[in-house]
Amino acid sequence: MKKSKQVVLIPYTPRPVQKIIHAALQTHRFCVLVTHRQLGKTVCAVNHLIKMANRNFRQYPRYFYVAPFLKQAKLIAWDYLKRYTRSIPQVKVLETELCVQFPNGARIWVCGADNPDALRGTYADGVVLDEYAQIKPDVFTQIIRPMLLSRKGWAVFMGTPKGQNAFFELFNQAQKKALAEPSVWWVGVFRADESGVISPEELERLRADTPELIFRQEYLCDFAASAEDILIPIDCVLQACQREISTDQLRYAPKVMGVDPARFGADRSVIFCRQGCRAFAPLVFTKLDNMTLAARVASEIERFHPDAVFVDAGCGGGVIDRLRQLGYRNIIEVPFGASASRPEQYVNKRAEMWHDLAYWIKTQGVLPDLPDLKADLCQVRYDYDALGRLRLEGKEKLKERTGKSPDLADALALTFAAAVQAKTHNSHVVEFARSEYDVV
DSSP, X not given: OOOOOOOOOOSOOOOHHHHHHHHHHHHOSEEEEEEOTTSOHHHHHHHHHHHHHHTOOSSSOEEEEEESSHHHXXXXXXXXXXXXXXXXXXXXXXXXXXXXXXXXXOEEEEEETTSGGGGTTOOOSEEEEOSGGGSOHXXXXXXXXXXXXXXXXXXXXXXXXXXXXXXXXXXXXHHHHHHHOTTTEEEEEEOHHHHSSSOHHHHHHHHHHSOHHHHHHHTSOOTTTTGXXXXXXXXHHHHHHHOOOOHHHHTTOOEEEEEEOOOSSSSEEEEEEEXXXXXXXXXXXXXXXXXXXXXXXXXHHHHHOOSEEEEETTTOHHHHHHHHHTTOOOEEEEOTTSOOSSTTTBSSHHHHHHHHHHHHHHHTOBOXXXXXXXXXXXXXXEEEOTTSOEEEOOHHHHHHHHSSOOHHHHHHHHTTSSOOOOOTTOOSOOOOOOSSOEEO
């Protein structure tokens, strides 16, 4: 027997900007929503969950609202969920489970990403991930995304910018996907000076009372607002990705290769080739032992014929020894923590290489347009020590802050370990056919 659909009025009147958002959420499977503070994104998302759950007559529909922490999710969304479902007949509120059950059998759970394993093994018709900048990316890729498979479920990623982190990278990727699949992906950016939620007078008061960086970030949705201590600003990276260069400009330029071995674990092994002011798309590997990586480096040497190959000595001792054993004489080991060539300016070799990389990007560098590379380059922070020398944020601290090591950027930085002179027979330009970096 076919179930009849009952019209239910929810005590919620969306603002004009929320109506725009609802229309997009209704028609797209994956949505990325970047909003200013006090726009009402959580209320908007909770009511979208309620609407979709109430209209779903499949067997046992399941929906989830996920915030970075369970306590935060309960504080932000749980009261909204109960308030806006109160008028729906026969709704059951399960306080201990933080779950609301609808007459059609659909359920909405309020969860925290601090215990993502609690979600394993189930399915979802739809998921909202709120304050995504504070949620580790693998929560979606490893747990939430598989939950959506059996039902072809949808997902909403939303939040306010907090620098150039995983949310910023998702924002960049989503813009490209929205161009490729406009009926599947949607990206919305709603600034306080455009949304109409905050009056111009009140917004000016906020501007006067709020530190500039915070105002730009939280009310103008500026991902680069907190980048004053970022060594390489995203604007410079984007410009380098858009630069064009003719092959004639590269003729006679030295060819250099940077190799950043990682061995096993979550970090990536990377081979990066650069000729003069042009960097080529890198080769990226995961869980590769040193001997296998050395074989791949040797293959790239035969293809690229570099004038110098710089290898990170931290995890690359085996790679260096094997390449030298194979007869390659231009292998140079580079300890990132060693003294800089200009010790009066830089705390160590890593800071010196990264600074030279930053100067190259800002002045002449041509970069491959790769999301992971752009994210890596814009993560590293810097300051100065008591002697006024440039010092970079430690790799372990960076990894703790961002969830990953900037392996692609480190490999590119290695190509600036020392000045290299081109061999006379290297007057030709090597063109790679890779349009995207390879992940093995």
